[in-house]
Amino acid sequence: xxxxxxxxxxxxxxxxxxxxxxxxxxxxxxxxxxxxxxxxxxxxxxxxxxxxxxxxxxxxxxxxxxxxxxxxxxxxxxxxxxxxxxxxxxxxxxxxxxxxxxxxxxxxxxxxxxxxxxxxxxxxxxxxxxxxxxxxxxxxxxxxxxxxxxxxxxxxxxxxxxxxxxxxxxxxxxxxxxxxxxxxxxxxxxxxxxxxxxxxxxxxxxxxxxxxxxxxxxxxxxxxxxxxxxxxxxxxxxxxxxxxxxxxxxxxxxxxxxxxxxxxxxxxxxxxxxxxxxxxxxxxxxxxxxxxxxxxxxxxxxxxxxxxxxxxxxxxxxxxxxxxxxxxxxxxxxxxxxxxxxxxxxxxxxxxxxxxxxxxxxxxxxxxxxxxxxxxxxxxxxxxxxxxxxxxxxxxxxxxxxxxxxxxxxxxxxxxxxxxxxxxxxxxxxxxxxxxxxxxxxxxxxxxxxxxxxxxxxxxxxxxxxxxx
Numbered sequence: 001x002x003x004x005x006x007x008x009x010x011x012x013x014x015x016x017x018x019x020x021x022x023x024x025x026x027x028x029x030x031x032x033x034x035x036x037x038x039x040x041x042x043x044x045x046x047x048x049x050x051x052x053x054x055x056x057x058x059x060x061x062x063x064x065x066x067x068x069x070x071x072x073x074x075x076x077x078x079x080x081x082x083x084x085x086x087x088x089x090x091x092x093x094x095x096x097x098x099x100x101x102x103x104x105x106x107x108x109x110x111x112x113x114x115x116x117x118x119x120x121x122x123x124x125x126x127x128x129x130x131x132x133x134x135x136x137x138x139x140x141x142x143x144x145x146x147x148x149x150x151x152x153x154x155x156x157x158x159x160x161x162x163x164x165x166x167x168x169x170x171x172x173x174x175x176x177x178x179x180x181x182x183x184x185x186x187x188x189x190x191x192x193x194x195x196x197x198x199x200x201x202x203x204x205x206x207x208x209x210x211x212x213x214x215x216x217x218x219x220x221x222x223x224x225x226x227x228x229x230x231x232x233x234x235x236x237x238x239x240x241x242x243x244x245x246x247x248x249x250x251x252x253x254x255x256x257x258x259x260x261x262x263x264x265x266x267x268x269x270x271x272x273x274x275x276x277x278x279x280x281x282x283x284x285x286x287x288x289x290x291x292x293x294x295x296x297x298x299x300x301x302x303x304x305x306x307x308x309x310x311x312x313x314x315x316x317x318x319x320x321x322x323x324x325x326x327x328x329x330x331x332x333x334x335x336x337x338x339x340x341x342x343x344x345x346x347x348x349x350x351x352x353x354x355x356x357x358x359x360x361x362x363x364x365x366x367x368x369x370x371x372x373x374x375x376x377x378x379x380x381x382x383x384x385x386x387x388x389x390x391x392x393x394x395x396x397x398x399x400x401x402x403x404x405x406x407x408x409x410x411x412x413x414x415x416x417x418x419x420x421x422x423x424x425x426x427x428x429x430x431x432x433x434x435x436x437x438x439x440x441x442x443x444x445x446x447x448x449x450x451x452x453x454x455x456x457x458x459x460x461x462x463x464x465x466x467x468x469x
Contacts, residue, residue, distance in 0.1 A: 011452060027249075043188075046225065047272075047295050048295035051222075051271065052287045053225060055213040060212075061225075061268075066230075068419070074408060079096075079397070081246055082095070088330075090105050090337060093394060094341070104389065106334050106335075107386075107441075109390050111386050112386035113363070116228060117162065117331075117371075121161050121371040124316075124317065130313035131316075140155075141157075143375050155372050158368075158372060162367050170352070170355065188316075191311075192263060194311070195267065203274060204273060206276075207275060228383050229264065230387075297310070297313035329360075333359070341452075342453070343442065343449070382426065385428070389420070
């Protein structure tokens, strides 16, 4: 068998295989898990970063990304029917395109979950500072850039919260985590309503006058960054195997994407109406640096709503915490499925109380290091390319298997590709390093030990050896 044929072997759907994964998540809990990961960093932290790229037209950025995600969501939902034992984009690409592409998708998604968790941990720390009023020496608050000069620092708060989340997931189990997540999702919805009610009376339409200060290029750059808030949508499908039924998965998809798009657009409109994105041609301090990690509370405080801003900061400390729970639960589940397919060592498939403990531990270490030593702005730019690559391949796979209308699949793939082209060059540099490292693991371990390789070896008849006379 040629190397190319080996790399492009496709996994069967295995719809008849015995799956011992507990089916304990209905559509309400699944929706909450998706919203839990999607509404957190997306609304509580990212509007500031997107506003500096697109200005008030960040509203369009969220809307454009939401429409593209809806096309991708249809592909996901159709795949959930065809590959019911699968998890997320990894399984769907493995079944529709081939093994090596599935590996690229899985490794990229794991890295994006790690970068995303790191960004959320930093945002959590900023809201904690706003809620409690405490401060730490710069060296303990993380790296920073002042007047173009980089200053060393370690974000001990972000590292500490990742450690707590990792311990909770290892010892708490899935069911308890999902119930805690549901309660925190309700809290976040209340906080967002409070932000909009308190902020809408302070909106100054003049702040929207220069609606598109950087043109459509800025809007698309903002749309590319807005992909990160929607990573929670993919996280929903890392729990697809634990869904009670396909109907629950379908309903959760519709509700999750619909609610999230509406809230993102509404909150972005209020946020950009509260303060100008640019002052005398320079970026507003509320939308850059560490301030950009906690914009909602800061914007309300600047508008005179000090008490409401303080309350939102306190609530966000709890609300963003559950984003960490979901993101740190999702990445290791991809590694679990890879181990079940033989692409990673079996130890990654071992679970305790429903959680893959080894994957969670490794994930926690990587996330803590990134959150401790990398600035928020740099992480925000780095964390979406792997997700966009996964979405492109899912759309291509759906097109290949004719699961959806061809126009819809093409629109989703092209849309994600355009957004990827608008990311910072730093993103491509990081991806060009991490992706080949992941492929080394595949070529040294996965390609020889995958279940597909073993089943092929068992199916081939033994070669007869001629005895010398």
